Every structure is written in structure tokens, then in C-alpha cells.
Amino acid sequence: xxxxxxxxxxxxxxxxxxxxxxxxxxxxxxxxxxxxxxxxxxxxxxxxxxxxxxxxxxxxxxxxxxxxxxxxxxxxxxxxxxxxxxxxxxxxxxxxxxxxxxxxxxxxxxxxxxxxxxxxxxxxxxxxxxxxxxxxxxxxxxxxxxxxxxxxxxxxxxxxxxxxxxxxxxxxxxxxxxxxxxxxxxxxxxxxxxxxxxxxxxxxxxxxxxxxxxxxxxxxxxxxxxxxxxxxxxxxxxxxxxxxxxxxxxxxxxxxxxxxxxxxxxxxxxxxxxxxxxxxxxxxxxxxxxxxxxxxxxxxxxxxxxxxxxxxxxxxxxxxxxxxxxxxxxxxxxxxxxxxxxxx
Amino acid sequence: xxxxxxxxxxxxxxxxxxxxxxxxxxxxxxxxxxxxxxxxxxxxxxxxxxxxxxxxxxxxxxxxxxxxxxxxxxxxxxxxxxxxxxxxxxxxxxxxxxxxxxxxxxxxxxxxxxxxxxxxxxxxxxxxxxxxxxxxxxxxxxxxxxxxxxxxxxxxxxxxxxxxxxxxxxxxxxxxxxxxxxxxxxxxxxxxxxxxxxxxxxxxxxxxxxxxxxxxxxxxxxxxxxxxxxxxxxxxxxxxxxxxxxxxxxxxxxxxxxxxxxxxxxxxxxxxxxxxxxxxxxxxxxxxxxxxxxxxxxxxxxxxxxxxxxxx
Numbered sequence: 148x149x150x151x152x153x154x155x156x157x158x159x160x161x162x163x164x165x166x167x168x169x170x171x172x173x174x175x176x177x178x179x180x181x182x183x184x185x186x187x188x189x190x191x192x193x194x195x196x197x198x199x200x201x202x203x204x205x206x207x208x209x210x211x212x213x214x215x216x217x218x219x220x221x222x223x224x225x226x227x228x229x230x231x232x233x234x235x236x237x238x239x240x241x242x243x244x245x246x247x248x249x250x251x252x253x254x255x256x257x258x259x260x261x262x263x264x265x266x267x268x269x270x271x272x273x274x275x276x277x278x279x280x281x282x283x284x285x286x287x288x289x290x291x292x293x294x295x296x297x298x299x300x301x302x303x304x305x306x307x308x309x310x311x312x313x314x315x316x317x318x319x320x321x322x323x324x325x326x327x328x329x330x331x332x333x334x335x336x337x338x339x340x341x342x343x344x345x346x347x348x349x350x351x352x353x354x355x356x357x358x359x360x361x362x363x364x365x366x367x368x369x370x371x372x373x374x375x376x377x378x379x380x381x382x383x384x385x386x387x388x389x390x391x392x393x394x395x396x397x398x399x400x401x402x403x404x405x406x407x408x409x410x411x412x413x414x415x416x417x418x419x420x421x422x423x424x425x426x427x428x429x430x431x432x433x434x435x436x437x438x439x440x441x442x443x444x445x446x447x448x449x450x451x452x453x454x455x456x457x458x459x460x461x462x463x464x465x466x467x468x469x470x471x472x473x474x475x476x477x478x479x480x481x482x483x484x485x486x487x488x489x490x491x
Numbered sequence: 492x493x494x495x496x497x498x499x500x501x502x503x504x505x506x507x508x509x510x511x512x513x514x515x516x517x518x519x520x521x522x523x524x525x526x527x528x529x530x531x532x533x534x535x536x537x538x539x540x541x542x543x544x545x546x547x548x549x550x551x552x553x554x555x556x557x558x559x560x561x562x563x564x565x566x567x568x569x570x571x572x573x574x575x576x577x578x579x580x581x582x583x584x585x586x587x588x589x590x591x592x593x594x595x596x597x598x599x600x601x602x603x604x605x606x607x608x609x610x611x612x613x614x615x616x617x618x619x620x621x622x623x624x625x626x627x628x629x630x631x632x633x634x635x636x637x638x639x640x641x642x643x644x645x646x647x648x649x650x651x652x653x654x655x656x657x658x659x660x661x662x663x664x665x666x667x668x669x670x671x672x673x674x675x676x677x678x679x680x681x682x683x684x685x686x687x688x689x690x691x692x693x694x695x696x697x698x699x700x701x702x703x704x705x706x707x708x709x710x711x712x713x714x715x716x717x718x719x720x721x722x723x724x725x726x727x728x729x730x731x732x733x734x735x736x737x738x739x740x741x742x743x744x745x746x747x748x749x750x751x752x753x754x755x756x757x758x759x760x761x762x763x764x765x766x767x768x769x770x771x772x773x774x775x776x777x778x779x780x781x782x783x784x785x786x787x788x789x790x791x792x793x794x795x796x797x798x799x800x801x802x803x
Binding site: 162165166169173177292293295296297299300301304305312431432435436447467 | 640644647743744756759766773774777781784785787788
């Protein structure tokens, strides 16, 4: 049995690796369609438009732009495997350094947001499943369909208007009160740093700035979970073990939230990966609206407005890796929880 | 339980289980689904009308034809009316932006582009996904493995980030946005078509068709595609909305936006600078997107119910 699980995991890891290689090839192909000549790529490294041609050639040679495409791809993969993501043409520092600076900030938003999404999603799903057909079910459906259909900037704007401007409960933008001195950077995660340094004022300020973006991301993406939780809970509520618990004298809510939820939440595990991807996507918009300087901000300001293709390549790669890893974990978790999956 | 049983019985009584008439009646039985249908029809109807006016106006060099049906010229600034709050006049029903342009006019002027993007992207995605999904599902083996890994690779991206990357590298004009969106949109369809193909692959009529040695093109379209397409129709109805959402997000970042052509997402992002005082500036364009997408979602949801009920 243990052998079967191991084989399953290895196969999934193999799939993930192949997907990643495809991902890199697609990205390179796209970049090469757009920036077909080595000189065009070299131009991004110099901001000065009057650079002599020979200098551009030198830059192109230095970065290996004259090599055939497959060699460039292999070189890139080789470098990535050695933890070298290339130099950023705009800032002139290693890409790893920039990503190490911005990624933790994004994760600080996306991880709590994903957890919150799952909680909201399951609770709403449970409410609607245990009230199937009546007005509560309809209300939940209305809420999640609306959230599903709204652009993420709409939800973020409304939240900003209500909670920051009208009620004044939370700050409207930024990551922390700019007057506070940040605690020493140990982990890269500002909140963890504050906890380690025991700086409560900084911690509270960071968390207060975090609330609205996190809630916005969660409200954008909880619909998928609600829908799945509802259908899976209905199935589980109609099964024999739920009926047995009802007959044993448990109350309806005990059965819904205790028995049925535990057995019905299995399919939701696989969705978490998808959700994570959605949160990252929603995060770009939310970071823009709340002026939060994470990976999305970096992607927009340098990657896009300055056509920094190295940053684009690396950020897309990292997002892809995050999602593929999340997917992998979900697959494995599912296989551990439900042995039937391993067979097929 | 009883409701679905009743519906199923009704379906049995009414002979036809496909065709436009069947779908129309089935949709009309559900109020929300019907509302969705009305929103979608209005959206496409208006887009065709307004789009045609704008095109003709462009050809005969009389751009004013483009806003003949609107309360005011959406592109004419009138600084006297800057930040005019929503009021009970057609022009300023939804207020005005910083340049004093009517937000209502701009919203209706912008709609045809959203319609065009959603139709083109969904059709392209269905076509590519159909080709890849049906081939992967039917041929199987190493072809299937490779095609599906490619599909996974693209699905692994947060779509919007890849679109931003592609559209922006492609110099960010309108066509680039369509290419970028189509590039990331097909994998879902490939998966759907593959799953459907696997389901029907071993059925008797496929074997029969093979025995009769039907021509390859006919086999592909008539026997494989036609019998896999139903669930995909329902999904694509929902997907029009997703494309519009993605497109507005791009416009929100200023990607694919042309000067002097209003865009819903772009209006929303411009309007952020007017918060909190001029709330109508970002809110109404975003709300318009929400309503349009909700129409597609309601319709798609209903279609999915109908098809599931029928296939079950």
C-alpha cells in the first residue's frame, strides 16, 4: 500500500516537472516572438536610446542572446536550477534579491486570504446545503453568483469606500504606518519580523493595513468553494451515516457541521490549489488598489510598464511554480485521504 | 428532489430535447435564468447596433453617428460640468467624470468592444480546445500525455498574469489583448472536450461509424464533436462573462486601451483617483461589468442545470 502511494507521488512530481518545462518553453517562445532580435532584448538593459550599436551587440553577446533558442532555454533552466534567476535589467541587481523582497509580502496577503476564502466558502456552503430550497439557500446563491460576476476591482473599491473612507475603520492604502521604523529584517516577512522583534505597534499597524486587501481577495474568490461545498455537503447529508447520526439523536446543526462537513470537505482540498491561483491573480488588482508593494506591484511597475522581460519571465515562473506545487500537495493530500484515488 | 423529478417528467413529455425552442422553454421556466437571458440579449443587441453605428460613422467620416443614440457625446469634455453628481437628467443620470463627460454615454459607447472581445476569444478558445481536446482524448497514449501536460502548464498560470505578460509584450493594443486572452483561454475547453470524448469513445455508434468507414473530417465533426458539445455550450455561456472580466481587468491596468476610446475597466481605474468624494466615477462602470457578467453567469448556470438534467 505504501508503495502505491509513493509511486503515485512520484508520477505526480514527474507531471509537475514536465508542466514546468512546457511553461518555460511557452514563455520563451512568446518573448521571442515579441523581441525577435538580440539587439531588441539588449535595448531593455540600457535606458539610453542613443547607445551605439557595438555596445548593444556587446550586451547581447554577454547575455547569450545570439545563441539558438533551445540553448537559451536550457541555459535558463540550468541557471534556475542553480538558484540564479538572472540580472534585472532595470534595477541592475539579481532578480532573486528583488523577488525575495516582494514575494513574502504577497504571500502575507495571499495565504491568509486563501484561508479566509475557504472558511467563508465552507460556512456559506453549509448554510445553503442545510437549508436547501428555502430563502437562505437562494440568498447564498445570490451572494456567491454576484461575487463571482464582479470584477475584483469593484469589490476592492466598494470595500475601500465603505470601510476605509466612510467608516474610517481601516487605513486606505499602504502596508504599514510609514512613520514607524521597521523591525530588523530577519525573515523577509514584515509581520514575522515584528513578532520576532516584539514590536507590537508595528505588528498592529501591519495587520490593520492587511485586513482590507485580504478581505477583498477572499470576497472575490469564495464562490467556487461555496458551490462545491454545497453540492458535496448535500450528498453527504443524504448518505446513510448522516441519517444514522440524526437517528442517534444529534441535532441537525451538529450533523451538518460535525458529521457531514468532515466527510464532505474532501473534494474541497483539491480546489485549494485552484483557489491559490485565483488569489494570486486577484492579488495583482488588490495590491494596485490598496497600494500594497508586493509581487503584483513589482510585476506592474517594472515588468509591464518598463517591459522588463526578465522580471516577467521570473514572476510568471514563480507563480506557476507556486500553483503547480499547491496542486501537487492537493493531489497527494487527496490520495492520502482517499485511497481509492491511487488506483486509477 | 421532487422539483427535479417533476422537471424530468416534463422533459420526457415534451418530445424534443435539443434545439433552440427546447432551450428557450427550459430557460424560461427559471426566473433567474430568464433574467440572465434578457441581460445577455440586451447586451449583444445593443453592442451590435452601437458597434454598427460606430463602424459606419467611422467609414463615412461622421463620428457623431456613433453617439446618435446616446444622450451626449461621450468624448466631448465639458469642464463646467466636471464631477457632476448623478442627477435626474439623461446625460448626468450616472454623473460625470473629471472632464465632465457623461458616464452613462461612455458606458454605452464602450459596450461593443467588450462584446467583440468575448465572442472572439470564446470562439477561438472553443475551436482550439476542441481540436486539442478531441484529438488527445481520441488518440490517447503519448499524444494525450503531451497535449495534456501542455494544457496543465498553461492552466497552472494565474490566467490574468499570463495575459498581462503576453498582451503587454505584444505592445498592448486591442488585437494583442485578444491574442493574449485566446492563448490562455483554450486549455479549459481542451480538458472539457477530452473528458467528453473519453466518455463517448467506446460507444457503439462510434464503432459503427468506423465500420462504415466514414470520411475522417465527417467522423471528427459529426461523430466526435457534435456529441461532445452540449456541456461545453453551457460552460461557454458562463465563460463569455469570464472573458469580459479578464478584459476589464486588463483595461483597468491600461493594457489594450486606446486614447479616446472609453473602456469600462479603464473608467473604473481612472475613477479611483476621484475616491472618496466622486464615488460614482469608478462605481458605475464597474457595476455595469458586474451586471453584464451576472447575466452570462445566470444563463450559463441555468443551461448547465438543463443539460445535466437531460443527460442524467
